[in-house]
Amino acid sequence: MENPAIILWIPIILLSVASIIKMLNKGGPNGKPWIRIEKVEENE
Amino acid sequence: MSNHLALRSGNPALQSSTFRNHLSSVTDGTMTLSGTVNKTAISLVLVILSAAYSWTNPAMHGLVVPAALIGFVLAMVTVFKPTLGHITVPAYALAQGVFLGVISMIFNAQYPGIVVQAVFLTFGTLGALLLAYMSGLIKATENFKLGIVAATGGIALLYFINFIMSFFGSGIGIISSNNTMGILFSGAVVVIAALNLVLDFDFIEEGAEMGAPKYMEWYGAFGLLVTLIWLYLEILRLLAKLSSRR
Numbered sequence: 001m002e003n004p005a006i007i008l009w010i011p012i013i014l015l016s017v018a019s020i021i022k023m024l025n026k027g028g029p030n031g032k033p034w035i036r037i038e039k040v041e042e043n044e
Numbered sequence: 045m046s047n048h049l050a051l052r053s054g055n056p057a058l059q060s061s062t063f064r065n066h067l068s069s070v071t072d073g074t075m076t077l078s079g080t081v082n083k084t085a086i087s088l089v090l091v092i093l094s095a096a097y098s099w100t101n102p103a104m105h106g107l108v109v110p111a112a113l114i115g116f117v118l119a120m121v122t123v124f125k126p127t128l129g130h131i132t133v134p135a136y137a138l139a140q141g142v143f144l145g146v147i148s149m150i151f152n153a154q155y156p157g158i159v160v161q162a163v164f165l166t167f168g169t170l171g172a173l174l175l176a177y178m179s180g181l182i183k184a185t186e187n188f189k190l191g192i193v194a195a196t197g198g199i200a201l202l203y204f205i206n207f208i209m210s211f212f213g214s215g216i217g218i219i220s221s222n223n224t225m226g227i228l229f230s231g232a233v234v235v236i237a238a239l240n241l242v243l244d245f246d247f248i249e250e251g252a253e254m255g256a257p258k259y260m261e262w263y264g265a266f267g268l269l270v271t272l273i274w275l276y277l278e279i280l281r282l283l284a285k286l287s288s289r290r
Contacts, residue, residue: 004286005161008234008279012165012172019175026180 075256075264080248083265087137091269094141099149104142111142122266129262136266140273151280155287162280166272169279173241182239184246192243195236222285230282237275244268 098104098111118136122129152159176182206216218229248264 003161004283004290005158005165007286008165008282009168012168015172015176015181019172019179019181022179022181023175 073258075251075258075260077248077252079258079261080252080264080268083133083261084268087133087265087269088272090134090137091141091144091273094138095145095148098142098145105146105149107142108146111139111146115139115143119266119270122263126263127259129259129266133262133266133269137269140269144273144276147277148280151284155284158280158283158287162276162283165279165283166276169238169275170241170272173238174245177242177245182242184242188239189243189246192236192239196240199233199236222288227282227285227289230278230285234275234278234282237271237278240271241268241275244271 098107115136118132118139122132122136125132148159148162173182177184182188202216202219206219209215218226220226244264244267247267251260251264
């Protein structure tokens with residue numbers, strides 16, 4: 001293998017992506033999503 | 045008090061009982077997450093400055109063993125006297141920086157470039173585990189803590205036996221060997237060291253929630269620093285083993 005460090009980055013990247021996906025979906029331990037898409041009513 | 049505190053952290057410096065022993069002595073403010081983050085950042089800057097100085101200054105190379113011993117003494121003082129953390133933790137960071145600078149220089153001379161890779165991998169691991177902890181992907185449950193404590197204790201025992209055996213010109217081959225088993229062993233140690241970070245985050249969060257005294261911020265920073273230094277050294281060792289097979 002030309003650069004052995006590359007293989008060590010794979011679990012770090014996977015863990016980061018999984019964490020970000022979890023945060024976006026569930027919003028972490030307090031259950032509030034980071035991004036929330038809501039329908040905006042007229043004159044709201 | 046919840047059973048959350050029933051088990052101690054994998055890091056011998058970080059125990060739940062530590063907070064109980066100091067809760068009664070709150071006089072000038074309480075421990076906060078931001079305060080601990082700031083003190084961790086200060087400690088890391090001191091380690092990096094000290095390491096850079098000892099790497100570039102040949103006069104410091106003879107100080108590697110004294111620096112390691114002084115670091116050990118300062119760590120023990122911090123564990124048994126956390127109120128002195130504002131003095132002992134920065135001093136510990138400086139002493140460990142000297143040690144890490146010389147060790148890193150030796151590794152880099154043998155395998156050019158691996159120190160930069162190890163530094164980035166260490167901070168990458170810290171960031172990934174912080175994200176995993178914040179998102180709740182990895183939770184510091186009682187079983188998780190028990191597993192990490194047991195695994196860390198096993199590694200410490202193995203390293204201690206290896207240290208004793210080294211006096212007789214022998215050693216446990218798997219620790220330094222670059223064969224497949226040696227690499228798998230190093231990989232497992234890196235994973236255990238990385239998971240100790242979760243216990244450190246949990247310890248710091250718990251201290252802030254419980255309203256531990258202000259000086260425990262230095263203690264939390266110290267715990268995180270100990271784990272990060274261990275993680276860096278293990279990543280360095282793993283990269284050296286992988287590089288030696290090229």
